[in-house]
Amino acid sequence: MLETSARLLRLLSLLQTHRDWSGNDLAQRLGVSPRTVRRDVDRLRELGYPVHSTSGTAGGYQLGAGAQLPPLLLDDEEAVAVAVGLRGAAGGGVEGISDASARALVKLEQVLPHRLRRRVGALSEFTVPMVGGHRGPAVDAGTLAELAHACRDHERLRFQYEKHDGAPSRRVVEPHRLVTTHRRWYLVGWDVDRADWRTFRADRITLTPPHGPRFEPRTPPAEDLAAWVSEGVSTRVYPARATVLLHAPMEQAAERISMSAGTLEAVDDHSCLLRTGGYSMEAVLIHVLMLGFDFEVREPAELTEYIGLLRDRLSRSLPPADRRREGL
Numbered sequence: 001m002l003e004t005s006a007r008l009l010r011l012l013s014l015l016q017t018h019r020d021w022s023g024n025d026l027a028q029r030l031g032v033s034p035r036t037v038r039r040d041v042d043r044l045r046e047l048g049y050p051v052h053s054t055s056g057t058a059g060g061y062q063l064g065a066g067a068q069l070p071p072l073l074l075d076d077e078e079a080v081a082v083a084v085g086l087r088g089a090a091g092g093g094v095e096g097i098s099d100a101s102a103r104a105l106v107k108l109e110q111v112l113p114h115r116l117r118r119r120v121g122a123l124s125e126f127t128v129p130m131v132g133g134h135r136g137p138a139v140d141a142g143t144l145a146e147l148a149h150a151c152r153d154h155e156r157l158r159f160q161y162e163k164h165d166g167a168p169s170r171r172v173v174e175p176h177r178l179v180t181t182h183r184r185w186y187l188v189g190w191d192v193d194r195a196d197w198r199t200f201r202a203d204r205i206t207l208t209p210p211h212g213p214r215f216e217p218r219t220p221p222a223e224d225l226a227a228w229v230s231e232g233v234s235t236r237v238y239p240a241r242a243t244v245l246l247h248a249p250m251e252q253a254a255e256r257i258s259m260s261a262g263t264l265e266a267v268d269d270h271s272c273l274l275r276t277g278g279y280s281m282e283a284v285l286i287h288v289l290m291l292g293f294d295f296e297v298r299e300p301a302e303l304t305e306y307i308g309l310l311r312d313r314l315s316r317s318l319p320p321a322d323r324r325r326e327g328l
Contacts, residue, residue: 007030007032007040008040008043008044010029010030011026011030011037011040011041011044012044012049012063013107014026014029014030015044015049015051015061015062015063016063016107016110020060020061020062021060021061021062022060022061023037023038023060023061025060026061037061041053041061049063050063050064051063051064052064063110079108079112079116080116080119080120082108083105083108083109083112083116083120084120086101086104086105086108137184137201137203138203139185139202139203143202143205143207144178144185144202146207147175147178147187147202147205148178150175150211151175151176151177151178153214154174154214154215154216154217155175155211155212155213155214155215156172156173156174156175156192156211156212156213156214156215157171157172157173157174157175157189157207157211158170158171158172158173158207158208158209158210158211159171159173159205159206159207159208160205160206160208161200161204161205161206162204162206163204164237170208171191171193171198171200172191172192172193173187173189173190173191173192173198173200174189174190174192174215174217174218175187175188175189176188176189176190176217176218176220176225177220177225178202179199179225179226179229181258181259181260184201184202184203184260185201185202185203186199186200186201186202186229186233187199187200187201187202187205188220188221188225188228188229190218197220197221199229199232199233226259227263229259230259230260230262230263231263231275233259233260234259234260234261234262234263234275234276234277235262235263235275235276235277236277237277238277238278238279239277239279239280240277240278240279240280240281240283240284241275241276241277241284241300242275242276242277242281242284242288242297242299242300242303243273243274243275243297243298243299244273244274244276244288244295244296244297244298244303245267245271245272245273245274245295245296245298246271246272246273246274246291246293246294246295247270247271247293247294247295247296248270248271248272248293248294249266249269249270249271249272250264250265250266250272253272253274253291253293256291256292257274257276257291261276261287262274262275262276262277262287263275263276273298274288274295276288281302281303281306282306284303285303285306285307285310
């Protein structure tokens with residue numbers, strides 16, 4: 001049964017190349033008889049795939065668009081979701097996956113019912129991708145797969161890591177999980193030489209096999225690894241750190257603050273706490289000001305003092321008439 005199912009998938013893959021196949025050609029590709037090909041085609045039809053056939057010397061088989069999507073058993077919403085996901089991956093930041101996603105999308109659209117092809121086509125035609133600053137560095141798909149396998153198999157990794165200043169360093173790490181955002185991929189693991197948990201940007205990792213040995217998994221540094229990574233890359237990594245109360249709902253603030261720019265904690269329906277960092281208090285203040293929300297500094301006192309100094313400097317920069325008008 002397993003061999004038959006695998007052959008059906010192989011036959012479906014050949015038919016999805018969108019060309020005419022003769023029965024003999026398919027039989028040779030699959031290593032079976034033409035009679036078995038006819039039987040397998042009938043099984044695909046029973047599953048709902050519209051396989052068209054013509055007789056004669058110029059006859060053959062071709063896969064057409066159908067009324068349903070077996071054997072994946074996708075409903076309309078799931079089918080559209082898969083198509084949208086593939087379209088997004090085709091323009092994503094993982095090297096080597098864009099072309100594969102585009103090919104998979106073409107195959108899916110070939111067998112989508114007409115009503116769904118219209119929906120997916122409209123999404124494609126009337127959507128403009130934003131290219132530029134919101135996309136992080138591309139990550140090699142093979143590297144991601146190897147990192148994921150090492151996490152699953154509890155196998156130590158050896159790699160060269162490029163630090164934020166560009167300096168290389170060699171690491172031996174017990175990998176735990178991959179954490180991803182719309183911009184970057186991160187590896188969370190136990191750094192053997194530093195005896196501590198670390199976060200590594202996947203695009204800065206150059207694997208240096210052989211890997212191993214296997215290890216016993218450790219208790220992770222936090223239950224919510226996404227929040228832990230977010231705090232690390234947005235706050236802990238910087239020398240200047242601050243906590244401010246934003247006078248805005250957390251959902252609204254989250255639209256302007258990415259995972260790598262700060263962590264948010266809801267206070268009530270109208271405010272939230274932002275924890276963020278930068279290379280200086282000046283950089284932190286500029287970041288908070290550019291968010292466009294009213295805010296109150298909770299810590300550190302250094303940031304409050306700097307705001308006072310900046311206020312006085314700004315008041316002195318105003319023309320005398322403007323200072324009188326503002327009561328300064």
